[in-house]
Amino acid sequence: GSTKANSGIVHGGFHEEPGTLKAKYCFPGNQMYPQMCKELDVCFEQNGILMVARTPEEMETVKEYYQRGIDRGVNLRLLSKEEVLAQEPNLDPGIAGALFAPEGGSVMPFELAAALMENAVQNGANYLTNTQIQRAWTENGEKFLETEELVIQADYVINAAGLFSDDLARMFGDDYFSIHPRKGEEYIFDLSVKNMVKSTIFPVPGKISKGILVIPTAAGNLMMGPTGDDVLEKEDLSTSQYGFERIFEGAKSLVPSLDPRKIIAQFAGVRAASDRGDFIVELSPNVPGLVHLAGIESPGLTAAPAIAADVPRLLREAGLALELKGNFEPRRRPVIRFNTLSRAEQDALVKEDPSYGRIICRCESITEGEIVDAVHRGARTLDGIKFRTRAGAGRCQGGFCQPLITQILSRELDIPVTKVSKRGPGSEQVKYVAKELYESEVQA
Numbered sequence: 215g216s217t218k219a220n221s222g223i224v225h226g227g228f229h230e231e232p233g234t235l236k237a238k239y240c241f242p243g244n245q246m247y248p249q250m251c252k253e254l255d256v257c258f259e260q261n262g263i264l265m266v267a268r269t270p271e272e273m274e275t276v277k278e279y280y281q282r283g284i285d286r287g288v289n290l291r292l293l294s295k296e297e298v299l300a301q302e303p304n305l306d307p308g309i310a311g312a313l314f315a316p317e318g319g320s321v322m323p324f325e326l327a328a329a330l331m332e333n334a335v336q337n338g339a340n341y342l343t344n345t346q347i348q349r350a351w352t353e354n355g356e357k358f359l360e361t362e363e364l365v366i367q368a369d370y371v372i373n374a375a376g377l378f379s380d381d382l383a384r385m386f387g388d389d390y391f392s393i394h395p396r397k398g399e400e401y402i403f404d405l406s407v408k409n410m411v412k413s414t415i416f417p418v419p420g421k422i423s424k425g426i427l428v429i430p431t432a433a434g435n436l437m438m439g440p441t442g443d444d445v446l447e448k449e450d451l452s453t454s455q456y457g458f459e460r461i462f463e464g465a466k467s468l469v470p471s472l473d474p475r476k477i478i479a480q481f482a483g484v485r486a487a488s489d490r491g492d493f494i495v496e497l498s499p500n501v502p503g504l505v506h507l508a509g510i511e512s513p514g515l516t517a518a519p520a521i522a523a524d525v526p527r528l529l530r531e532a533g534l535a536l537e538l539k540g541n542f543e544p545r546r547r548p549v550i551r552f553n554t555l556s557r558a559e560q561d562a563l564v565k566e567d568p569s570y571g572r573i574i575c576r577c578e579s580i581t582e583g584e585i586v587d588a589v590h591r592g593a594r595t596l597d598g599i600k601f602r603t604r605a606g607a608g609r610c611q612g613g614f615c616q617p618l619i620t621q622i623l624s625r626e627l628d629i630p631v632t633k634v635s636k637r638g639p640g641s642e643q644v645k646y647v648a649k650e651l652y653e654s655e656v657q658a
C-alpha cells in the first residue's frame with residue numbers, strides 16, 4: 215500500500231486547510247511521533263521543516279501558513295533570508311525567507327509499519343498477510359468477510375484498505391464515496407550527498423499538492439519528489455522521464471547543486487484521494503459496526519496515530535464496550551543496528567554471536583545477525599528484510615546481497631530458495647537451482 219512508498223515526512227501540521235479532518239489529525243499525530251517511535255525503537259529524526267519563499271510575494275503566503283499553524287498551536291518561526299541561509303547554506307541564495315517548523319521530522323514508514331505490527335502481536339493481536347478480502351456482506355446483523363481460504367465473521371470491521379477502501383465499502387453495499395489514485399514519483403540519492411540539507415525543504419504549495427520537496431530521509435539518504443498526478447490505475451507504480459524532469463527542476467530551484475548522477479533509486483507511490491478532498495473517518499451510515507478510515511492521502515502517515523487514537527470513540531458510538539488493557543506493553547524489544555554501535559560494542563556483540571560479524575549488505579553494513587533477527591520478528595520476504603533492516607536499500611540496490619539474503623531466508627524459514635520471494639507469492643526470484651535443473655533436464 216501507500217505506506218511502503220511515500221516521502222516519510224512527519225508533517226508540521228501548518229499546511230492543512232482549517233476545518234478539515236486533515237487539520238484535525240495532522241498536528242496531534244505529529245505530537246505523538248517522538249514518544250511512539252521511542253517506544254517502538256523506530257528511526258525518527260526531528261530535523262524540522264522549512265517552507266521556503268522564493269519571492270517577496272511568496273513570503274506573504276508563507277506568513278499566512280505561519281498564522282494558520284500558530285492558531286492551532288504549532289511551534290513555528292519566520293526566518294529572514296540570512297537566517298535561512300545560515301541554517302541551510304546549500305539553498306538557492308535568491309530566496310526571500312522561510313517558515314521553520316522545528317517539530318517536523320522524518321521516519322522510515324515501512325519500519326514503523328513493521329514495528330507496529332510486531333507490537334500488536336506482542337499485545338495479543340493476530341494478522342494475516344497475503345490475504346485479500348474478496349467478498350463481504352451482512353447477514354442477520356452480522357458482518358462476513360471472505361478470503362480465498364476462509365470466511366471471517368465480525369461484529370465490527372475497520373475499513374483501512376487504502377486505495378481499495380471504496381471497493382471494500384462497496385462490497386458491504388456502501389457506495390457513497392469513491393477513491394481516486396494520485397501518483398507520486400520520488401528519486402533517492404546516494405549517501406555521499408547526505409548532508410546537503412538538514413531539514414525537509416518545501417516550496418510554497420500549489421493547489422493540488424505540497425509541491426516538489428528536498429527530503430533528508432530518516433535513513434540518511436537525500437530524496438526529491440513527489441509528483442502529484444491523477445492516474446487511471448490504482449496500482450500504477452511506474453516512474454517516467456517526464457516525472458523526473460519536473461521533480462529535478464523543482465528540487466534544483468530550491469537546492470541548485472543537486473547532482474542527478476548521484477541518484478541510486480526511484481519509485482512511485484499512489485495516494486488514495488477521496489472525492490471529498492479530505493480524509494473519511496466515520497461510521498458507515500448504512501452498515502452498523504463498519505468504520506471507514508478512507509481517503510487517507512497525505513498527510514496520512516503523520517495523522518495515522520491520531521486517527522487510530524480516535525477509532526475507539528467511533529467503536530463506542532457503534533455500541534462496542536471497550537476497556538483499557540491493563541497490561542498493554544507499548545515498547546518493542548530494541549533492535550540491534552550494528553553500524554550505529556561503537557567499536558567496543560561491536561566487538562563484544564560479535565564475541566557473543568558471531569553472526570553479527572558477517573556483513574551481508576556491504577552498502578549499508580547490515581550483518582547476518584540483524585537479518586536473522588528480522589526473520590524472527592516476522593519478515594518473510596526480501597522486501598520484508600529490506601524494510602526492517604535496510605539490507606538491499608543501498609547503492610547497489612541488492613545486487614550483491616540479494617542471493618545471500620535469499621539463502622538466509624531459505625535456511626531460517628526452512629523453505630527451498632525457489633520459494634523465497636520479493637514481496638509474496640508470484641515474486642519468487644530463483645526459478646531453478648542449477649544442480650537440480652541439470653539432474654532433471656540434462657541427465658534425463
Ligand SMILES: Cc1cc2nc3c(=O)[nH]c(=O)nc-3n(C[C@H](O)[C@H](O)[C@H](O)COP(=O)(O)OP(=O)(O)OC[C@H]3O[C@@H](n4cnc5c(N)ncnc54)[C@H](O)[C@@H]3O)c2cc1C
Nearest residue numbers: 215216217220221222223347376398483484513514515516
Ligand atoms: C508519493 C506519496 C508521498 C507521501 N508522503 C507522505 C508524507 O511524507 N507524510 C505523510 O504524512 N503522508 C504521506 N503520504 C500519505 C501516506 O503514505 C498515506 O496516507 C498512508 O500511507 C496511508 O496508509 P493506509 O494504511 O491508509 O493505506 P495503505 O498503506 O495503502 O494500506 C492499505 C492496506 O490495505 C490492503 N488492502 C486493500 N484492499 C484489501 C483487500 N480487499 N483485502 C485485504 N487487504 C486489502 C492493502 O494491501 C494495504 O496493505 C504520501 C503518499 C504518497 C503516495
